[in-house]
Amino acid sequence: MTVPASVLVVGASAAGLATAEILRRRGYQGTLTVLGEEPHAPYDRPPLSKQVLAGHWEHERAALRDEAQLAALGAEFVLGERAVGLDAGARTVRTATGRSLCADAVVLATGVRARRLPGQPDLAGVHVLHTLDDALALRADLLARPGADRPNSPGTTGNSPRTTGTSGSPDASGKRLVVVGDGVLGCEVAATARQMGAEVTLAGPQPAPMAAQLGHGAAGLLARLHASRGVRLRPGAAVESLTGERGRVTGVRLETGETLPADVVVVALGAVPATDWLEGSGLPTDDGVVCDSRCRAADGVYAAGDVARWHHEVLEAHVRLENRTNATEQALAVASVLLGGDRPYRPVPYFWTDQFDVKVQVHGRPAGDDEFTVVEGDMADGRFVALYRRGGATTGVLGWNMPKQTLPYRRELVKAYSALTPAP
Numbered sequence: 001m002t003v004p005a006s007v008l009v010v011g012a013s014a015a016g017l018a019t020a021e022i023l024r025r026r027g028y029q030g031t032l033t034v035l036g037e038e039p040h041a042p043y044d045r046p047p048l049s050k051q052v053l054a055g056h057w058e059h060e061r062a063a064l065r066d067e068a069q070l071a072a073l074g075a076e077f078v079l080g081e082r083a084v085g086l087d088a089g090a091r092t093v094r095t096a097t098g099r100s101l102c103a104d105a106v107v108l109a110t111g112v113r114a115r116r117l118p119g120q121p122d123l124a125g126v127h128v129l130h131t132l133d134d135a136l137a138l139r140a141d142l143l144a145r146p147g148a149d150r151p152n153s154p155g156t157t158g159n160s161p162r163t164t165g166t167s168g169s170p171d172a173s174g175k176r177l178v179v180v181g182d183g184v185l186g187c188e189v190a191a192t193a194r195q196m197g198a199e200v201t202l203a204g205p206q207p208a209p210m211a212a213q214l215g216h217g218a219a220g221l222l223a224r225l226h227a228s229r230g231v232r233l234r235p236g237a238a239v240e241s242l243t244g245e246r247g248r249v250t251g252v253r254l255e256t257g258e259t260l261p262a263d264v265v266v267v268a269l270g271a272v273p274a275t276d277w278l279e280g281s282g283l284p285t286d287d288g289v290v291c292d293s294r295c296r297a298a299d300g301v302y303a304a305g306d307v308a309r310w311h312h313e314v315l316e317a318h319v320r321l322e323n324r325t326n327a328t329e330q331a332l333a334v335a336s337v338l339l340g341g342d343r344p345y346r347p348v349p350y351f352w353t354d355q356f357d358v359k360v361q362v363h364g365r366p367a368g369d370d371e372f373t374v375v376e377g378d379m380a381d382g383r384f385v386a387l388y389r390r391g392g393a394t395t396g397v398l399g400w401n402m403p404k405q406t407l408p409y410r411r412e413l414v415k416a417y418s419a420l421t422p423a424p
């Protein structure tokens, strides 16, 4: 393949920025354009539900690069402008303002959008958490004093946040937060808000939070961690609707008929790939942009990050990963193909989550019902490494506050993936 003279990246976040950076780092001299719908320069999302929501970081600290670093990239950043259409054959992207951007290769890195409750009413106090603006709005709402006008977006309020008497640090105590959704994001929001002092209820359909990702053993431990820190858990609780008064949310109604009172609600029901704008482009989309093992969706069109569903040769399936490490690794794979490489992308999936004082790391792609065996440490001590197995084969490794000890097991998993990998 000849190296394209120009590359247009759609989506100016982790995967999009990494694609541009890796191309330059590897000597790419062509024209680079990065188009992003958000007005902000590229920032990192994992701190949004942790340090930024908690207020431990000023939001500027979540920026992935500073102005000088972005300028040094020699790319044109077109920010605050949404792509609304793609002509895949002509590799031309149309934007909401009517601009046409054309390149020899297009990289789709538009990520995902937060899923909402079906028929979710437009009530103040109801939040999702995907963007920086979402995180700041949620934080402001958690800290707003009762009775004061609660803000729905940053910079729109003159309210001073409540503070604790002694430390003067912002405090959400007394705020009743209901988190709808017991996946990783819901758990992180619950943990952070609880540490901010809020009264938190975590409601979701699973028997324990994150059971689908962690399996029952580790999910049970996570449930105990949350409960011990004062998070009220409503496992097996499907949410029916939200209740409100005078335009503001007042509660969450469960299918059982029970209503959980709420001042603030976070809907954390997962995410959907941001492919709506690709309708009519001729590109295959099915829970993401469908790609081959080289992350190629069509001639000269590639996808990276949360939006990409590509053929993983080792897992023998089309896979879409929503995690930070994949955004960078897949960008690397796409940049390599753009520069003439021809290697399939077959990573060992990896995600981490930080909740209270626990770091959980999961390598591989275990299923919730895989056999689960602790191989180092002890669950009772809150520090351990466990292996997931199915049919005698290791499918995953979990580290619970034991990052260093987890690494050798990850290496084993990488070796197992390599052994299964067809030669490049």
Ligand SMILES: Cc1cc2nc3c(=O)[nH]c(=O)nc-3n(C[C@H](O)[C@H](O)[C@H](O)COP(=O)(O)OP(=O)(O)OC[C@H]3O[C@@H](n4cnc5c(N)ncnc54)[C@H](O)[C@@H]3O)c2cc1C
Pocket: 010, 011, 012, 013, 014, 015, 016, 035, 036, 037, 038, 044, 045, 046, 047, 048, 049, 081, 082, 083, 084, 109, 110, 111, 112, 129, 130, 131, 185, 274, 277, 304, 305, 306, 307, 321, 322, 323, 324, 325, 327, 350, 351, 352, 353, 354
């Ligand atoms: C709150 C939060 C916490 C997280 N914590 C963790 C964690 O602890 N560990 C972990 O492994 N992962 C975590 N993740 C997941 C991780 O952040 C994502 O996997 C990663 O951000 C994916 O990067 P991306 O570039 O593919 O997509 P995104 O980060 O979603 O970026 C896509 C960008 O494309 C833009 N875009 C979308 N549509 C268009 C369009 N039509 N035109 C132009 N631009 C468009 C979007 O506005 C966005 O800026 C977290 C995610 C969130 C939201």
